[in-house]
Amino acid sequence: MVDELVLDFHTYLGQDAHGDHSQTVDELIATMDACHINQAVVAPFLDFPGPDPQVHRALYESWHRFPERLIPFARLDPRYGRQALEELVFTVDNLGFKGLLFDPASTRSLPYHPKVLSLMQAAAEREIPVLIPTGNAYVGLPEQVAVLAARMPSLKIVLGHMGTAAHALRAIHLASRYDNLYLETSLQQSPFRLPLCFQVVDERRVLFGSAAPYSHPCAELVKIQVAEISPREKAMILGINARALLGL
């Protein structure tokens, strides 16, 4: 499609709480190879603290097997306050993780709740992006994330799934209002909305993601392929923007 490196900004490793979705590092790398994806942001399926206290250790080990392919993000539950903060310090400052995934739905936490802000502040101080899955949940609406974006303009926030299909139009318009909001394409099924992203949002703030294994990266790539946007815009979505955001 394009000669640029492809970076998938949203994938998971491990197993979810009930084993409905899972992905080993070897499965992820095989899928990336099959889809010609060079690098992927990876986060655990489960929050820390949570049922598996080793999620970040396991992610670290996977990263060290494939250091050129994987970009690890910590996944933290802000309801655990100091414990979550200490884990952010450990994973980012000591282990070298590159970002934070915060899921409002799995942690039942409003993104702008005062108890969440200290964790977000710690991310902002480290200049790492925060990936926040958004979509059909009572917590995790794009508007709720936009309140956080307004309160913390120095925090770079990626709207995972750009709201999914149901909320994507509003996610796009919110991103046009806040310079620190980025749009990630997974699970927002329509390629037809991508031209609108480039019409109303800064072209550097649209990022390709698959949410694998919740979706197949090859199908998510076809969505970019068939979108009526220029080759340069496709290259920006597929990797240039992500690498700039991650400082790679």
Place this chain on the structure above:
Amino acid sequence: MIVDAHVHLRGDVYPGDRRAGVQALLQAMDQAEISRAVTVGLEPEDNSTIVKAAEDHPSRLIPFIIATPEEATGIISERSVVETGARGIGEVYVRCGPSQLPEAHLRPVLESAREYALPVMIHTGDFSYSAPLLVADMARAFPDVAFILAHMGSIAFVLDAIEAAKTFSNIYLETSGMTSPSMLRRAVAECGPRRILFGSDYPYWHPLVERTRIEAARLGPGVTKMILGENIVCLLDL
């Protein structure tokens, strides 16, 4: 032969989007190598356009008609089914509100479906009244009506959709917008491959993307072929 079980002739993904229409649909179908498509509506005003398009392109488009519960008996009659060539009803949105049971709300539509042996496609996958398990009560009350759950609950409610289809053999699952390969494999394993129907929901989503989802799920050539066309051909007796 690949048959898309769910397309629309109108619908825009943002204000000012002007892609919808027969020619754009046929172009998207050609791009994804889709032979035929089931054309559904959202409001009764869509019916005349859908029927006309199917008359103009009988080898490509298969019409469903749509009726509100209030208008069902007027719109869906023996004469209208014959004249329009309608092969089903949909895409129905359940808009019952909190003061009425969904099955009671849609009963006039479901009675018409039973009388004229028409499958009913019901939108599923968002909040409240489009949860797939709401259709289970309808499937129980109307065991001889085939229910197609559009989007098979999407990723948010896919386990509910699989549960509903496991319980009721008159529930079919249409795949558009349900992104997870492992959930598709689970649906095949738990419900069997015969009641899963490939759909794209064009012009909201793209047939090539949605077809890639089916092929990427590694279901084996036989099952993939059934989902991509054989099952809807069988259901609609095409």
